[in-house]
Amino acid sequence: MTPNKDLKTYSLRETPYFKIYGRTDRTQDPLPLFFNGSGIEVNVTGSELWIDIDVDYEMHEPWVYTTLNGSFMSRQMLTTGSYSLCLFRSMSPEAVKNICLFRELQAMSEDNVCRLLIKGFRSDGDFLPVTDRPFKLEFIGDSITSGEGTYGAKEDTDWLPMYMSTSRNYARMVSDALNAEYRIISQGGWGVLCGWDNDPRHNIPSHYEKICSFAKGKMNEKLGAGKPYDFESWKPDAVIVNLGTNDASAFNQPEWTDPVTGQVFFQRREADGTYNQEDLGRFKQAVRNFLHMLRKNNPGSHILWCYGMLGYDLTFAITDAMNSYQKETGDSNLAFLQLPNTTDETVGSHAHPGKKSHARAAKVIIEYLQSVLYRPL
Amino acid sequence: MTPNKDLKTYSLRETPYFKIYGRTDRTQDPLPLFFNGSGIEVNVTGSELWIDIDVDYEMHEPWVYTTLNGSFMSRQMLTTGSYSLCLFRSMSPEAVKNICLFRELQAMSEDNVCRLLIKGFRSDGDFLPVTDRPFKLEFIGDSITSGEGTYGAKEDTDWLPMYMSTSRNYARMVSDALNAEYRIISQGGWGVLCGWDNDPRHNIPSHYEKICSFAKGKMNEKLGAGKPYDFESWKPDAVIVNLGTNDASAFNQPEWTDPVTGQVFFQRREADGTYNQEDLGRFKQAVRNFLHMLRKNNPGSHILWCYGMLGYDLTFAITDAMNSYQKETGDSNLAFLQLPNTTDETVGSHAHPGKKSHARAAKVIIEYLQSVLYRPL
Amino acid sequence: MTPNKDLKTYSLRETPYFKIYGRTDRTQDPLPLFFNGSGIEVNVTGSELWIDIDVDYEMHEPWVYTTLNGSFMSRQMLTTGSYSLCLFRSMSPEAVKNICLFRELQAMSEDNVCRLLIKGFRSDGDFLPVTDRPFKLEFIGDSITSGEGTYGAKEDTDWLPMYMSTSRNYARMVSDALNAEYRIISQGGWGVLCGWDNDPRHNIPSHYEKICSFAKGKMNEKLGAGKPYDFESWKPDAVIVNLGTNDASAFNQPEWTDPVTGQVFFQRREADGTYNQEDLGRFKQAVRNFLHMLRKNNPGSHILWCYGMLGYDLTFAITDAMNSYQKETGDSNLAFLQLPNTTDETVGSHAHPGKKSHARAAKVIIEYLQSVLYRPL
Amino acid sequence: MTPNKDLKTYSLRETPYFKIYGRTDRTQDPLPLFFNGSGIEVNVTGSELWIDIDVDYEMHEPWVYTTLNGSFMSRQMLTTGSYSLCLFRSMSPEAVKNICLFRELQAMSEDNVCRLLIKGFRSDGDFLPVTDRPFKLEFIGDSITSGEGTYGAKEDTDWLPMYMSTSRNYARMVSDALNAEYRIISQGGWGVLCGWDNDPRHNIPSHYEKICSFAKGKMNEKLGAGKPYDFESWKPDAVIVNLGTNDASAFNQPEWTDPVTGQVFFQRREADGTYNQEDLGRFKQAVRNFLHMLRKNNPGSHILWCYGMLGYDLTFAITDAMNSYQKETGDSNLAFLQLPNTTDETVGSHAHPGKKSHARAAKVIIEYLQSVLYRPL
DSSP, rough: OOTTTTTTEEEEESSSEEEEEEOOOOOSEEEEETTHHHHHHHEESSSEEEEEEEEOOOSSOOOOEEEEEEEEEEEOOOOEEEEEEEEESSTTTTEEEEEEEEESSSSOOOOTOOEEEEEEESSSSSSEEEOSSSSEEEEEESTTTTTTTSSSOTOOOOOGGGGSSSSTTTHHHHHTTTTTTEEEEEEOOOOOSSOOOOOOOOSHHHHHTSSOOOOOHHHHHHTTSSBBBGGOOOOOOEEEEEEOHHHHHHTTTTOOOTTTTTEEEEOOOOTSSOOOHHHHHHHHHHHHHHHHHHHOTTTTTTEEEEEEOOOOOTTTHHHHHHHHHHHOOOSSSSEEEOOOOTTTTTGGGGGGHHHHHHHHHHHHHHHHHHHHHHSOO | OOOOTTTTTETTOSSSSSSEEOOOOOOSEEEESSSTTOOOEEEESSSOOOEEEEEEEOOOEEEEEETTTTTEHHHHHHHHEEEEEEEESOTTTTSSSEEEEEEOOOOOTTTTTEEEEEEEESSSSOEEOOOOSSSSEEEEEEETTTTTTTSTTTTTOOGGGGGOOOOHHHHHHHHHHHHEEEEEEOTTBBSSSSSTSSTTTTHHHHHHTTTTTTTTTTHHTTTTTTTTTTTGGGSEEEEEEOOOOOHHHTTTTEEOOOOTTOEEEEBBBTSOOOOOHHHHHHHHHHHHHHHHHHHHHOOEEEEEEEOOTTTOTTHHHHHHHHHHHHHHHHHHHHHEEEOOOOOTBBBBBSSSOOHHHHHHHHHHHHHHHHHHHOOOO | OOOOTOEEETTTTOOOOOOOEESSSTOOSSOOOOSSEEEEEEEEEEEOOOEEEEOOSSSSSOOOEEETTEEEEEEEEEEEEEEEEEEEOOOHHHHSSEEEEESSOOOOOOOOTOEEEEEEEEESSSOOOOOOOOOEEEEEEETTTTTTSSSSSSOOOOOOGGOOTTOOOOOHHHHHHTTTEEEEEEEETSSSSSTTTTOOTTTTTHHHBBOOSSSSSHHHHTTTTTTTOOOGGGSEEEEEEOOOOHHHHTTSSSSEEOOOOOOEEOBBBBBTSOHHHHHHHHHHHHHHHHHHHHHOOTTTTTEEEOOOOTTTTHHHHHHHHHHHHHHHHOSSSSEEEEEOOOOTTTTTTTGOOHHHHHHHHHHHHHHHHHHHHHSSO | OOTTTTOEEEETOOOSSSSEEEEOOOSSOOOOOSSOOOEEEEEEEESEEEEEEEEEEESSSEEEEEEEEEEEEEEEEESEEEEEEEEEEEEOTOOEEEEEEEEOOOOOOOOOOOOOEEEEEEEOEEEEEEOOOEEEEEEETTTTTTTTTTTOOOTTOOOOGOOOSSSOHHHHHHHHHHHHEEEEEEEEOSSSOOTTTTTTOOHHEEEETBTTTTTOOHHHTTTTTTTTTTTGGGOOSEEEEOOOOHHHHHTTSSEEEEETTTOOEEEOOOOOOOOOOOHHHHHHHHHHHHHHHHHHHHHEEEEEEOTTOOOOTTHHHHHHHHHHHHHHOOOSSSEEOOOOOOOOOOOGGSSBBBHHHHHHHHHHHHHHHHHSSSSSS
């Protein structure tokens, strides 16, 4: 190969125009992409474009996917190191190309070394402004929103980065259909009150007000993961919560014992199989509290609680909590929306919703949000 | 035409085997078909089969559709008179044919003369037993469940019998998919508390315990329409309620004044557009009361409240009422299920759900009921 | 029922505006509808419309379907007699309604008494002009084009009128999609050279130049069925031939002996299973001759030979004949188009293409004809 | 990252079990993958698998995609160098994983340096035998079969490797559906007689009997590209030809002048727009010759000539040539099959068939081949 001598290297700070997706600490350079759906978009002329990245992990490697002019182009594993990815080559130099690179892997609470940093670009073209999209959406969820199961064969049962995605994720489908910029805050196995295994530390609300405190350890601290998130900086038109699935799961699991304190946490069922009302009450309280937190931080956003892609078990509990919250606050700018359950025909790997299930759920959310976002003021 | 001399006439009483669909007074002969989805099924040999019917109406004529071996064959308007319809001709005589005739028109509260009576059959074959289906489903609803909009062009805006159906109705689709026998109790424009126009007489619960008291007048009285319905005679595995759409509508309509008493009924909105809490409370109370009534009459049935094919406005009110009912009773054999809203792509005539919307809703209900009906005891 | 006293009766001759579909003898009053797809269209105001018809048959009864404002409304068997069908009732009188009634049953060569005559209308509204459609299409075929199998269950194996249709027929779907007026000339079991059973009388070309000489006997003679067809009166933009399926069948059947002359006809296979070249040559000659006949009578029409909905066996023979015809004539205004074969998933009753197969074939023809009909001159 | 110390390196020769897809020179180590659809399959245990490759190009870089247990996992550009790709990490070691890597880029006639070599694997698991698939299919084509247009936005008009694929290619879809091993021989812009621009060197038949003489230059010579292909080594059940589209194009292009000899090649149209018969005859002769070549080399294979994904213009010419070939040879083990044309709805980038068009074509071929491959002997 004859190298392209016209390539010019830009650190991110030097790059004239770009757009960052996802919560991050924008004072960082290189810039960390913490969440799935986090990414970067540029408009650029020239024949060739490379992105300079820095990647590490102990166990769980990041994956990314790219789009060219809005169309899916590549998806690949990122192994460890500091290197460049070619985003296109040999293209007609004068045309403006729209390029996005998105992280596929969720924020990683179980690998303190896992990182994906954007260092900059190399190109023989010019960078041009990136158009803002008319809407902003925030998605908060668990493994469903982490896209777990959207890749991989139905038989695959490992818990693996490569089965997670943004590229086949309902959050991305909804945002593309509405031409919205989106941010995802999600963690597989976590709930509103506790995780799938009754672990009460695995609740999303306790991390919601930090940039990405799912990512722990010294490195992530330096990358700004634990800093408070600036809700003023990005005001979503709608906050879409898709939680409750793991809280339902907890009722089917044995008690969880804190490895440090020995304290036990347990969402119990009665002898007749029904939920223990006290424990269910704890869950409802957690939903109510989370709604207050969401509203405090997003005073103007429509709050949409979605539920059902892996079962409808907590429908009554969630709506009861939402009704209580409404009565307490008079807040009417929120809604509850069931999503079609995942079936044999739509399931993906690891018994999680596959791309067909995501597409079906996305359609329901898109239709709903169109009625909210497009309505005259 | 050379008449078939081998045809033998059977009154319904003389017909050896047949199966009646829909609530009716089985002591009647001829037998009235009151509701859409009401009908008759026979298994018969022979080359030819006719059904003898009696039809009348002042304004709103009944329509019927027929199936042969489970497949849609005909759909037609029934004009007034006592006459015969040929259900098949010239068929191989030895084969057993399964034939159904179903009423397409809803029970008619606005035409006291409207009737469709089955008098009997004429055939050159033998009648054979009709197999019972493994499940029984009861559907309770409004114009959606009356199938309004499932026929007719998108531009058609009259309120007409011919736009209503069972043949393209989600209730029929669900029942066919689950191989269930079904009964429909529905009335276009009606609600749980009041009708779309605030008319409080137009509530379904006040008619639920009669065979078909929607059908009024002397003729219908003689036909048994006003008799108490015998809930012991037919125990549904699931009762599917699809109500609330007209109750939501009432909040957008002017007050209704009783033409006789002058009393006024009105579901009010506040100045800021939100629902008046007192009026909303009335609706919730009506839902709660109806749940009690449903449970009293159907102690073993799963109760599924569906909602959303024409908007999600009362989701919180319905779920709040269902939560209250659950807390009062401890009854956990019920669920709330949102159905996909009707879109430009799925709408039918008269701004009602078209057949695509019914098919999409049916899919969600089918998938849900499979998880309930097929689960091990 | 209170009769509508405002209904006025119109013989067809008195009806101010209407449009006839299908080949017929327009000097007749009442007017015969010979073919499936034959029918009548009116635009009318008023609250109510009836059509007066006259029906008879010995064995094979006609079926019809109706549309209201372009949307399927009814489908029913017509039993013998002279009577009226109500096409709509109780509609908003001022609106103009577009109403069509189409014959579902093919021209009937096996029942000399079979007839469907339009006598006139009864209405309380005014008749308005019917808009001409921008294109004209002629479809020539066998049982596929007669719509056999488009109704009925997969298990149904009788040869029956009720399984035939225009309403679920590819010819109708194509015409609707292109907004074309269409005429069908078809006969189940017939071919270009001979019928499915080697009967050489059952070839479509020998009837093509008569109005409808498939319909035989004195009655049909009086109705004009045997008169020469006036090709000047209606010039199709495209002639779509869908023949060859029964000619292929003949190679799999035993020889046919003429009951009168004792002459034998037989399309033979060789010992190795291939077609006898001489007999295949006869078929090719018949295709060539038919192309000459089509061109002579339709000098300006695009000729499209479609094939494949029930197997591709004669693809080479048909294209060889078409190539020969082209070389003889230099005629380049014709094309050959394969249609997707019928599969287990798309099959209908009597092992014939079902509505899904018709829809899939229609899509291919629509896309092709768009490229021909919409191209600039 | 802590490196996996259990990884063991295998040259291809040392790898106990693997399966090669696509024509190549199997004496080579490293092994070249010349064609799109060329690739390698392994079954392996262990937690981690890497593939060692060697890549170069002057202009047109190769892309690959991988599957894990039959499911699409990654797709990426390969930049120049000798390096390793991680195919999976952190998986349950005991499970057997099925892994495939396939080249997306067509054989590259316009870049003599372009190469993709498989050097071997690195794994901590064991290699297990790869099951043979029950059928073998060979696909011969042009840019359609190179998958051009299956990636990229509708607006993209560059001629670029990244728009080509096997992963969204009808050849792959057909093979997967039939559980067949497949080989592709294709070159964008080429035809049976000449290329889209009248260049007579760009005909596929002249390269058919070499392994991959599309790939030129010294390096490719060393890699065995120009060696005769051993037809005995791999006997396809069916040879699917999808050619003619560029031959049709040539009739719309100006004449081509040989840059060396100055000789001119031109497929002419007459003044009235029809094809010049002499030039059309040349094309037919080329088809006939190619059929003889295909049959000579594949005596037992079903030959299926597909056509139509980008227009039906040469249908008569191709079928005429096939008919002539049949008459000359008596060979009846071949067929002609039209594929649905590409529409606005199914088009991809660079005005080529998109993935929807490939899926639709694949369905027709699958259904056809099922009738051929599954039929009893």
